[in-house]
Amino acid sequence: MNPSATARARAALAELPAEIATTDPDILAGYARDQSQFTPSETPAAMLAPRTTAEVATAMTALHRHGVPVVPRGAGSGLSGAANATADSVVLSLHRMDAILEVDPANRLAVVQPGVVTAALRERASGAGLAYPPDPGSVEFATIGGNVATNAGGMCCVKYGVTGDFVLGLEVVLADGRVVRTGRRTVKGVAGYDLTRLFVGSEGTLGVITEVTVRLVPAPRPAHTLVASFAALPDAGRAVTAVVEDGLTPSMMEILDRTTVRAVDAMSGMGLGDEVHALLLIQSDDPDAAEVLARVEHLCERHGAVDVAISADRAEGAMLLEARRLALPALERLGDWLLDDVSVPRSRIAELIAFVEEVAARSGLTIGVFGHAGDGNLHPTIVFDDADPAARAAARGAFDEITERALHLGGTITGEHGVGRLKSGWLAVEQGPVGMDLHASVKAALDPAGILNPCAVMPREAAGSR
Amino acid sequence: MNPSATARARAALAELPAEIATTDPDILAGYARDQSQFTPSETPAAMLAPRTTAEVATAMTALHRHGVPVVPRGAGSGLSGAANATADSVVLSLHRMDAILEVDPANRLAVVQPGVVTAALRERASGAGLAYPPDPGSVEFATIGGNVATNAGGMCCVKYGVTGDFVLGLEVVLADGRVVRTGRRTVKGVAGYDLTRLFVGSEGTLGVITEVTVRLVPAPRPAHTLVASFAALPDAGRAVTAVVEDGLTPSMMEILDRTTVRAVDAMSGMGLGDEVHALLLIQSDDPDAAEVLARVEHLCERHGAVDVAISADRAEGAMLLEARRLALPALERLGDWLLDDVSVPRSRIAELIAFVEEVAARSGLTIGVFGHAGDGNLHPTIVFDDADPAARAAARGAFDEITERALHLGGTITGEHGVGRLKSGWLAVEQGPVGMDLHASVKAALDPAGILNPCAVMPREAAGSR
Numbered sequence: 001m002n003p004s005a006t007a008r009a010r011a012a013l014a015e016l017p018a019e020i021a022t023t024d025p026d027i028l029a030g031y032a033r034d035q036s037q038f039t040p041s042e043t044p045a046a047m048l049a050p051r052t053t054a055e056v057a058t059a060m061t062a063l064h065r066h067g068v069p070v071v072p073r074g075a076g077s078g079l080s081g082a083a084n085a086t087a088d089s090v091v092l093s094l095h096r097m098d099a100i101l102e103v104d105p106a107n108r109l110a111v112v113q114p115g116v117v118t119a120a121l122r123e124r125a126s127g128a129g130l131a132y133p134p135d136p137g138s139v140e141f142a143t144i145g146g147n148v149a150t151n152a153g154g155m156c157c158v159k160y161g162v163t164g165d166f167v168l169g170l171e172v173v174l175a176d177g178r179v180v181r182t183g184r185r186t187v188k189g190v191a192g193y194d195l196t197r198l199f200v201g202s203e204g205t206l207g208v209i210t211e212v213t214v215r216l217v218p219a220p221r222p223a224h225t226l227v228a229s230f231a232a233l234p235d236a237g238r239a240v241t242a243v244v245e246d247g248l249t250p251s252m253m254e255i256l257d258r259t260t261v262r263a264v265d266a267m268s269g270m271g272l273g274d275e276v277h278a279l280l281l282i283q284s285d286d287p288d289a290a291e292v293l294a295r296v297e298h299l300c301e302r303h304g305a306v307d308v309a310i311s312a313d314r315a316e317g318a319m320l321l322e323a324r325r326l327a328l329p330a331l332e333r334l335g336d337w338l339l340d341d342v343s344v345p346r347s348r349i350a351e352l353i354a355f356v357e358e359v360a361a362r363s364g365l366t367i368g369v370f371g372h373a374g375d376g377n378l379h380p381t382i383v384f385d386d387a388d389p390a391a392r393a394a395a396r397g398a399f400d401e402i403t404e405r406a407l408h409l410g411g412t413i414t415g416e417h418g419v420g421r422l423k424s425g426w427l428a429v430e431q432g433p434v435g436m437d438l439h440a441s442v443k444a445a446l447d448p449a450g451i452l453n454p455c456a457v458m459p460r461e462a463a464g465s466r
Numbered sequence: 467m468n469p470s471a472t473a474r475a476r477a478a479l480a481e482l483p484a485e486i487a488t489t490d491p492d493i494l495a496g497y498a499r500d501q502s503q504f505t506p507s508e509t510p511a512a513m514l515a516p517r518t519t520a521e522v523a524t525a526m527t528a529l530h531r532h533g534v535p536v537v538p539r540g541a542g543s544g545l546s547g548a549a550n551a552t553a554d555s556v557v558l559s560l561h562r563m564d565a566i567l568e569v570d571p572a573n574r575l576a577v578v579q580p581g582v583v584t585a586a587l588r589e590r591a592s593g594a595g596l597a598y599p600p601d602p603g604s605v606e607f608a609t610i611g612g613n614v615a616t617n618a619g620g621m622c623c624v625k626y627g628v629t630g631d632f633v634l635g636l637e638v639v640l641a642d643g644r645v646v647r648t649g650r651r652t653v654k655g656v657a658g659y660d661l662t663r664l665f666v667g668s669e670g671t672l673g674v675i676t677e678v679t680v681r682l683v684p685a686p687r688p689a690h691t692l693v694a695s696f697a698a699l700p701d702a703g704r705a706v707t708a709v710v711e712d713g714l715t716p717s718m719m720e721i722l723d724r725t726t727v728r729a730v731d732a733m734s735g736m737g738l739g740d741e742v743h744a745l746l747l748i749q750s751d752d753p754d755a756a757e758v759l760a761r762v763e764h765l766c767e768r769h770g771a772v773d774v775a776i777s778a779d780r781a782e783g784a785m786l787l788e789a790r791r792l793a794l795p796a797l798e799r800l801g802d803w804l805l806d807d808v809s810v811p812r813s814r815i816a817e818l819i820a821f822v823e824e825v826a827a828r829s830g831l832t833i834g835v836f837g838h839a840g841d842g843n844l845h846p847t848i849v850f851d852d853a854d855p856a857a858r859a860a861a862r863g864a865f866d867e868i869t870e871r872a873l874h875l876g877g878t879i880t881g882e883h884g885v886g887r888l889k890s891g892w893l894a895v896e897q898g899p900v901g902m903d904l905h906a907s908v909k910a911a912l913d914p915a916g917i918l919n920p921c922a923v924m925p926r927e928a929a930g931s932r
Contacts, residue, residue, distance in 0.1 A: 106711055178903075181898070184878045188838075188878075190616065190617045190883070192897055193664060194663045197664070206659075343655055375653035411652050431658055432647070
């Protein structure tokens with residue numbers, strides 16, 4: 001941290017209430033980065049934990065005036081480095097703003113502060129006979145603010161959509177400390193530009209989210225569950241396409257590849273078997289779920305499923321899903337890991353998984369693939385030895401090869417984890433030069449001083465403002 | 467039109483292929499405005515009808531270089547004046563770009579040019595066993611480009627959402643003629659800012675949409691239909707809230723007020739009766755539609771419905787919905803009309819309708835209200851004599867009073883028609899000064915010369931660029 005940056009951060013902090021700021025190195029170390037791998041981070045100059053929108057506004061006004069970079073942060077559970085700090089930055093953590101302000105069953109909405117843990121909102125909605133569907137893997141500890149900032153997904157998306165599909169309106173503190181409300185409390189509304197959606201998924205680079213109005217839905221029925229195993233990967237891919245083409249929309253449709261199945265077997269002794277090359281795990285919460293899954297069973301069998309199990313019982317369903325729950329923990333046990341996140345058209349998932357198998361064979365790495373087959377969003381998980389520089393380079397190489405192939409298959413570099421610092425280089429490949437210019441224009445319009453999360457999404461140079 | 471504007475437009479046209487431009491006054495007169503009332507318009511300097519994205523890009527490059535205002539236009543069926551021309555502008559009509567480029571059942575998407583009529587896309591999707599749900603009132607003649615530019619709604623929204631919820635990606639020609647692709651072909655994708663949603667609903671002020679990738683859904687089941695009549699308006703409002711709170715989501719839930727019912731009776735001899743103060747028209751296409759509507763019937767009766775009719779038959783259902791189909795035609799017969807479009811939280815619709823009745827009584831105007839009760843989006847329709855300046859002023863006064871009340875009830879100034887030139891004054895009231903600053907910043911970022919539809923959404927002064 002250079003002296004002028006130190007002086008700037010100090011001057012800004014001096015203007016803020018002491019009880020919201022900390023410069024204790026032991027505490028700061030815990031705010032340096034999120035849960036991502038392969039992303040740079042440094043201990044920030046300070047951490048601010050405001051309690052109100054007014055305090056966020058005061059903080060941003062001072063930080064803006066002194067030109068101090070600000071890294072907004074939810075629970076830090078992100079997987080792309082979007083909450084990683086730099087030494088000249090101040091981390092703005094929203095964890096103290098954790099109130100559920102309102103649940104309105106007649107209008108099926110809730111108003112919450114950004115620090116509310118997603119599971120807490122889901123529970124509260126459930127208590128009102130409603131549901132907040134988004135269920136990222138981090139649902140038990142991630143916060144709504146972080147979910148909105150990254151447009152988080154989950155297993156529900158195939159039927160219910162992603163976080164952004166549930167955000168009706170926001171309160172946002174802009175880079176210069178001004179406060180704005182976007183969106184609405186009504187189901188429909190087209191007054192002006194969709195600024196709500198502009199902030200959703202912007203990873204803290206355009207504003208600090210201080211309040212979220214979310215849409216709720218009626219509590220779904222208990223789901224019926226189906227698990228189908230396949231002896232050949234392309235068969236599973238064809239089964240997924242057949243389900244989609246048959247007009248069915250499961251409430252969950254997950255896939256585990258052979259490597260993941262073996263890792264789960266090794267960890268749990270579940271005995272799925274070496275001959276399983278792909279596992280599909282499917283739920284339906286439709287009123288006619290039994291018929292839907294009977295139809296899915298028929299389609300799986302027609303496309304070569306070796307074994308199909310169905311249950312209408314909730315506890316039995318949870319047991320059938322155990323392999324999915326263990327997928328990441330089982331792969332993590334094998335070594336250090338780098339989790340990728342790409343989306344391809346649903347009809348191309350088998351091709352992507354086959355390519356990953358090819359990369360694994362070629363590189364000698366173990367790479368398990370699991371994810372959301374129903375929406376084409378897969379998580380190739382590269383296992384390697386972080387202490388071995390060659391293995392580390394091979395892992396990064398495999399990661400880039402897979403990302404490139406996803407683009408080549410008509411997909412995107414990230415389905416739900418976001419760009420952060422992990423994929424900011426890839427963003428330009430996906431967006432192209434005009435798209436990147438547009439990104440830089442929007443960033444400059446909302447944060448002309450370039451103080452908001454300046455290393456995320458676009459590298460500092462590309463943002464053109466620092 | 468001042469001489470320098472004329473010279474600029476002429477210089478730009480001279481650079482373009484003659485076969486895409488017309489300055490024939492008889493033709494230009496037909497491109498001066500959309501279907502809105504109370505909005506200013508002038509005959510444009512020229513009309514361009516490009517056939518390809520490259521021609522749109524060439525046109526924008528020339529018009530940008532010469533500083534000529536451009537008004538992009540779909541079918542001109544809008545109701546807010548967003549396609550109204552000024553004398554110094556060139557209208558850019560996308561009607562020649564009307565190809566359905568692709569329908570992909572395995573990935574449930576279609577790629578279309580902007581000039582495709584919405585009904586044609588719906589029919590084509592239906593032929594593939596799928597559906598494109600958005601169904602604005604203008605579905606038979608409006609185009610997808612216009613629907614996307616205004617984020618059009620319709621009767622399906624209570625269950626399926628609005629146009630924007632079906633847009634996966636766009637090709638857009640920017641103000642300076644550069645071409646950009648936004649979004650994706652995958653179900654999920656979070657790479658960078660949501661530029662797709664920024665263009666959706668921006669009413670031609672940020673770019674010219676030249677291609678749209680839309681999400682399709684499985685073809686819904688044939689709907690069951692219910693019609694309930696109420697002798698008191700608040701009863702109907704409570705019935706709507708009861709349906710929502712009971713966890714039901716109809717595929718359509720419309721309301722007609724007393725004035726509209728009487729107009730329909732007068733036109734059709736349908737004999738709904740003077741004692742009907744509100745009519746609810748509800749459909750369900752759920753697998754358990756019969757049970758859903760039985761439950762709705764029970765809730766309507768519990769909240770004072772005088773008469774309830776249900777049918778599972780498609781033809782009979784269409785007959786039950788005849789009153790809804792005739793609502794606007796029946797009100798139009800009574801005189802000149804000004805159609806409003808506001809949204810309120812669903813629990814407040816009876817309050818808004820009661821307020822409209824009060825305004826009508828006070829002003830001596832006939833004002834019928836019909837609309838989408840299920841999502842709180844209502845269309846108060848003010849009948850007046852356009853030849854009488856006092857009546858015209860009274861109509862505008864009533865329109866503004868109703869818009870203000872919608873905001874006061876927690877609603878928005880427009881649910882689906884857009885801001886255009888009709889409500890650009892109201893936008894500032896809803897957005898507030900910081901919101902308007904943000905709008906101006908975004909506009910300046912994407913269209914620094916301010917040539918794109920400079921009178922729509924924000925008045926020229928507010929956009930700050932001309």
